[in-house]
Amino acid sequence: MNSIGEAITTVFGIVLVAAIALEIRQRRKRLRExxxxxxxxxxxxxxxLDTLVANGILQPYAGG
Incomplete structure (x- = not known):
């Protein structure tokens, strides 16, 4: 009986950590966007590219 309780606790812990990791990943993606x-x-x-523009090799985009 004790081992069943430990197994359930372990599975619940793994699911909780996975849910937290998923939430963090989604929030980081949202912040990056x-x-x-x-x-x-x-x-x-x-x-x-900034160095190339500063050296005059490239011209910045002027827009149309």
């Missing part, structure tokens, strides 16, 4: 946060690779690309 809201604030358009750049990751490290994107930041490096933007920095390289």
């Amino acid at each position: 809201l604030y358009n946060v750049l990751d490290a690779e994107d930041r490096q690309l933007v920095a390289d």
